[in-house]
Amino acid sequence: MAQFYSAKRRVTTRQIITVTVNDLDPFGQGVARHNGKALFIPGLLPDERAEVVINDDKKHFALALVKRRLNDSPERVTPRCPYFGVCGGCQQQHASVALQQRSKRAALARMMKRDVDDIIAGEPWGYRRRARLSLSYQPKTQQLHMGFRKANARDIVDIRQCPVLMPQLEALLPGLHQCLASLKSVRQLGHVELVLADNGPLMVLRHTAALCAQDIEKLERFSHSQDLALYLAPQSEILEPLTDKAPWYQSEGLRLTFSPRDFIQVNDGVNQQMVTTALDWLDIQPTDRVLDLFCGMGNFTLPLARRAASVVGVEGVAALVEKGQQNAAQNELHNVTFFHENLEEDVTQQPWAQHGVDKVLLDPARAGAPGVMQHIIKLAPERVVYVSCNPATLARDSEALLNAGYHIQRLAMLDMFPHTGHLESMVLFEHH
Structure with missing residues (x-):
């Protein structure tokens, strides 16, 4: 009724x-x-x-x-980006960089109940070496929207510039949009990923239907004109390289190759400082056995191996373990071993843990490492460096080490993502 x-x-x-x-x-x-x-x-x-x-x-x-x-x-301050306030990517462009850093420093100090010793920061603009841009064809206007999601919404902000992207990537945006909008398969495009490796930019195009020869030719022409390595992704888990140039970046003088889908730190300048600081805090000696948990493809593991007697890297993603092994071989580092393990299980029962560990580094995802802390305590390392992308889980996990007799010696705020709400940090624990 x-x-x-x-x-x-x-x-x-x-x-x-x-x-x-x-x-x-x-x-x-x-x-x-x-x-x-x-x-x-x-x-x-x-x-x-x-x-x-x-x-x-x-x-x-x-x-x-x-x-x-x-x-x-x-x-x-006046926001540099014309899309600020609409685009959901940045939240703080209206605040001076000094104020942003002070507020994050204060938030970290409150959560950790301790003063912050250091702020590790780089360039506040043009720092992102990776971006994933959503693509959406609008039938009513027959326009392709390319950009980031709106704040608190699913809609896409159609962008042609982004001042937090590295200039080489930002410069690609107008021409990239023009190229993609001209494709016959414009309605079947999902997203495009841009990454700036040390040996040049690369692009991954996700598409939901097969591309015709004419579209592939247009994409290849655009990639050649921009010296851009091109990859197609007809399905989420499939990657089809149309070039044979493997991307790589440098860390502590080592060359690390990676796949376009592999996790790498978005802010190269802060990553370099972070790795150097972590190694200094751990005070690696030539006789040390070091354990690197959640090691990825070796961002910390390989630089550690240049200073220590031996290093073990443990990672839950098999593809990253394989990449770490390749990087160790390419850099002729023979004192490092990578293991693919579930880090929620007791790492102390693994064969490589039987000979003792002097130092531990861990760099977990946002969920932190609650299941790992008791294993670290059993291994009884002299020093532990915990790199965190979530201060709430860092504060929770720290309690286990503090209760086991460890003390915080250094606490740093990592300004990895200026103008955003992301708060990253690094802590040095020492056992007395």
Whole structure:
């Protein structure tokens, strides 16, 4: 049965309140206090007053939107990107880099209940050597949209520039869009990945239907004109190289080759500093046996092997273990061994753990390493360096080491992703 509703709709007038922001959270939101709880306000900076409207009132905090800003912080800057505020990639381009780093440093110190000793940072612009751009054909306008997702939405922001991309990748965007938009298979394109290796840029094109010869010819012509290594991905797990140039990057003077789909640190400048600092903190001696957990394809493992007596790298992804072995062989490092293991299982039962370990490095994913900490404690290394991309899981995992008699000697904030809410860090633990 049809139901009819009165045209008289209930109108609720939301109260406008005036607040002063006193902090910036890692996600670029201003933090104020109202009625005894924290009020998070996107777009406001510390010391700014504004008229705001609460749009989501939770039990312990509330979210608000700015109606009118009454003053500007001296640390407010003009965003470099014309898409800032719409694109979901960056959250903090309106804040000075110094303010971004201070707020992240303070957030890390709060979570770790300890002062931060170092900030490891590089160039705040043009730092990303990898990007994945979504592709979506719009039938109504017959236009191809290429870009990143909108903040809190599935829609794509159609971009032609991105100042956080390395300039060599950013320069590709207008011509790449023009090339892709001209393909007969434009409706069957999924996304495009761009990576800048030390030996040149590469592109992976995901497509959901076979490309005709004419489309492949256009793509090859574009890739040749840009000296761009081209890969096609007809399925998520399949990669078809149309060039034979293997990408590589350098770490501590070593050459590491990788597949376009392999994980590599997005910020090369900070990665180089991070690896050097980790090695210095561990104080590697020529007699040391070192264990590298969640080792990937050897970003830390191989530089460690140049200083230590022997290094074991353990990784849960078989393809990365194979790549690590290849990289060790190519760099003529014979004192390093890679193992493909489930790191949730007791690593101390593995044959390579029977001879003892002097130092441990671990670089887990966002979920952290809760199942690994007790194994590390059993191995009783002198020093442990934990590299983290999630301060919440780092704080949780640290408790196990602290309770086992380890002490934090150094804590660094890694400014791996300027202008974003990502907070990376590195800790040195020592046993006394």
